Amino acid sequence: MSNSAPASASFAPRRLVAAALAAGALLGVAALPASAADHAFPQRQQVQITHVRFDAPGRDDGDNRTLNKEWVEISNSGRHGVNLNGWTLSDESGRTYTFRHYRLEGRSTVRVHTGRGYDTRHDVYQDRRHEVWDERDTATLRNDRGHRVDSVSWGRGRRH
Secondary structure: OOOHHHHHHHHHHHHHHHHHHHHHHHHHHHHHHHHHHHOOOOOOOOEEEEEEEOOOOOOOOOOHHHHOOOEEEEEEOOOOOEEOOOOEEEOOOOOEEEOOOOEEOOOEEEEEEOOOOOOOOOEEEOOOOOOOOOOOEEEEEEOOOOOEEEEEEEOOOOOO
16 A cells, blocks of 8 residues: 555656646647747748839820830739739829739739820730829839838939
8 A cells, every 4th residue: 555655646746747748738839830930031022113114215205105115014023913903003293003903923024104005914004194203203012902012212312
């Protein structure tokens, strides 16, 4: 009988240690996704403004051909297409173009021209009769929720 007392006494601490280890393992597993997300590498923006031609080559005579030589390129570097419906592209003065029924396929680019024309997979048109982009300006791309996705500034004292 004296042998059973020490066995039960040592059994209780083992049980507590096992329970504590099991609880710690469960907490560690539950916390893993949060801590893994905290240390994940930031994802590179997939949709971004990649080039701006703010000053059309040649004379600025305001005709449609000249206006369409003024454009902003937006690229999707990801593998999957992105629905740009409701996204906006605007300048510092608040002139805004809104994408309608447009999907930017993966690893592709679209040019947003200032003038009038027929939209295609690689070219869309703002249908304006006057220039948008000034020699010193900022192009801002926002998603359909109004969140800034990307912006590019140029001109004196600004990055190109």
